[in-house]
Amino acid sequence: MSNHHHSQLDRQFDSLPKEVAFCKNCVVSNQRPRTRFNAEGVCSACQWAHEKDHLVDWIERERELKDLCDRFRSPTGGFDVVVPGSGGKDSAYVAHQLKHRYGMHPLCVTWAPFEWTPIGFANLQAFNRAGFTNLITQPDGKLHRALSRLAFELKGDAWEPFAYGQKSLAFHLACRFGIKLIFYGENGELEYGGSERHKNLPKEGPEEWKDAYFKGASLDEVIETGLSRGVIEKFDLCNASLELYKAPPLQEIQEHGAEMHWFSYYRKWTPQENFYYAARHTGFLTNPEGRSEGTYTRYASLDDKADGFHWYLSYMKFGMGRASRDAQGDIRRHHLTREEGVALVRRYDGEFPARYFDWFLKYLEITRERFWEVMDMYRSLSNVWRKDGKEWVMTHPVK
């Protein structure tokens, strides 16, 4: 396989600064795509956190939410809001709040993980039994697997097809069911320090997804590249399931009047409080096997066996894995001091997700060697790793 710079479709590398620097406040580095630092060296997500604490008028924002709900609420008690989720703490919080505090009638939708973990499935069931209708969608399994393989070869991220569907499914179902309102939990870009385009906007549309979520290369491009390079040999381009990985045509969305909003715009978003809330109201339980691999937490993103590899790739590309991401958020919300965040990242970040490695290799039908070949290719492209003899060494561990 070629090791050329161009053999992968992650365009984010092109715009990363060569000099590595860390946020003065949290543990993110400037290697995280689309993260900006201000003149004081504080990242955009931390700045937003400060605004959340001091500048945003949350009372006013909640008023807007109530007005929004009043507008969209079904007078007959039919489904009036789509809430995408996985049974995890965040979507459980959103769905439960919409139902019980704002009087809405949520239709929950789950885009299935590659493979449920036992605790993930248990939490989803507990959520359902707490009183929520949930539609679980599993795309064509063979297709999903092929796309996953493709994404791995071209972007190093086998998890990406999940992300496509996670974004699109809600729109498909909203249009099919005639529901006009979709509510996601958090604006990930804003909360985690990417694009600030929507800092003061409650919603976004699919036209904005390409750069924000798909590393600058959409699904069609990925498939085309894959075919042209022989990464994938045969491909059923007429597979109806492919539709689900993209949002419905914009026109259709506009005709149906479907809008996607973020709950985090209207209510101050605190994932840890979502955890307490979900434990109380929807039977959410932490990971009984201990902390998730690569981090110190036991309550976040528990449901997919493939998850760990998405974070590990991030560690390869940018030197920041799951622990770093968790610590960034916890620091911004004043749950940890920076010192503690650094200690946690140094201890847990980049821990290899060994538990489901065999499953992962089998799922992608790749060998251990190929896996590491791809990982190492990204490492060599990154600004944060260098090879010292046979060992890879981080050039800029967080401090």
Add this chain to the structure above:
Amino acid sequence: MGCCTRVIARLDIKGPNVIKGLQFEGHRVLGTADALATAYYRAGIDEIIYQDTVASLYQRSNIAELIKRAATGIFVPIAVGGGLRSIEDMRNVLRAGADKVILNTGAVKSPSLIDAGAREFGSQCIVCSIETARINGEYKVWVDYGREVSSLDPVSWAQEVVNRGAGEIIINSLMHDGMGEGFDLDIISQIAEKVSVPVVASGGAGKREHCLDVLRSTSANAVVVGSMFHYHYLQNSTQALPQQPSHLLGGEIDQGNFDFIKDGYGGDRAIMVQPTSVQEVKTFLSENGIVVRTAISSPLPDHRVSE
């Protein structure tokens, strides 16, 4: 007649604050250690446990100052744990005013630490805390404040620590902790009936009936209560509210989740337990045949206050 059953408060410490999670996850700040410990002492608590939740992360213990303050004004026993890995660690904590040290991770990693501690300070100073939860159907011993599972079986480990010189055992059930659904009666009774030292039940008290249940269904000698007390005293004690977190993001004061306190009690901010006072628990136990200590007031001549 024998010993009274002890009702013990547990303070999970992060910096100056008391935090409390669910299943050892999450770190909601519920007050300062100083304020809550004082409230418990005044309410008639029999003993206080201080569990340093970040010591093992930093490879150092900062809790000595906190203990000194506590020991200066609180005249019931104090047990301290969290990141104690050496005789020196234990000595520092005992010098600062702890009556007992609590070992978990340190002892699992190096069991001879128990022997050494018992030789140096006496068995009555050495408490072993056993964090336990089922994994794949079997109970195992957990370490590092609920983060890692060991291969040890809690019942045999309990016997081993006693043989090595531990004077007391606390059994802490990971999956019950903070959930307010009662203690893990199964593992507590398994261990309590096998060891000759006092056994303390911890993890899961959500209402006073749970305390009675564990004392009736197992031979535990004492109960530890966390959330059930914290949420009560938090509501009633404005002194327990810490200062507003500094406007400097990530400053020293950012130790724990303040969102619960800042945004009010109840409502959206969910609580898993029924907030209950120390006296309510003691009275209830007493009414149900469990002998508990009732604090007496012994005013000193010339009305000097002893606190």
Add this chain to the structure above:
Amino acid sequence: MKTQSIVVIDYGVGNLFNVESACKALDLDFLTTTDPQVVSNAARILLPGVGAFRPAMQRLHDGGLIEPLRNFVTSGRPLLGICLGMQLLFSTSEEHGSWNGLNFIPGKVVRLHEGAAASNSQVKIPHIGWNMVNRSPDHPSQSVLDGLPAPISVYFNHSFMAVPVDPNVVLGHCSYGENSVASVIRHNNIHGCQFHPERSADAGLRILYNFAHLDGLGSTHTGGY
């Protein structure tokens, strides 16, 4: 009447900080020392102690404290031994062997029995927790228990107990299983608590206060009380 200064002996064993804190809270004049000279000249002495008998005796010996203590006691000045500090006052201990104590009070220190009084079950050793100390019937009118109700609840943490030759030495005792534990003792000017008064909340603080206000004859001066 101003209390006389209490000398708290530091011989590397025991929870000094807590004893000191209690003294401070009671506004008592005290001094912690390792110096045998200071011990010799003390007006009254607190002997704390936690841990095992033999090492504690060894430390007293190595610190040159045994003779000064003996002289102090002989002179009739008040001394209070706490927990292990009380056990050391006796003749021998069977803890991990057979060891000689200070022999200020005839008697021995023996292990608590595991048997429970009424049933076939056992009690746990160590005896840890709050237990009720009752006054002995011939309890003298003035002692460290003055002003306290009976019984009192105080905090114990021990595996061995003192058994004096003369039972009248025991002013207060508690039951633990089939054990009758000598909890408060007095032999002339020598006092002892098997429990930890510095950890026994109001009751314990009152005991320390009483000790601080005893005169040489063992009666308490209480000012305006």
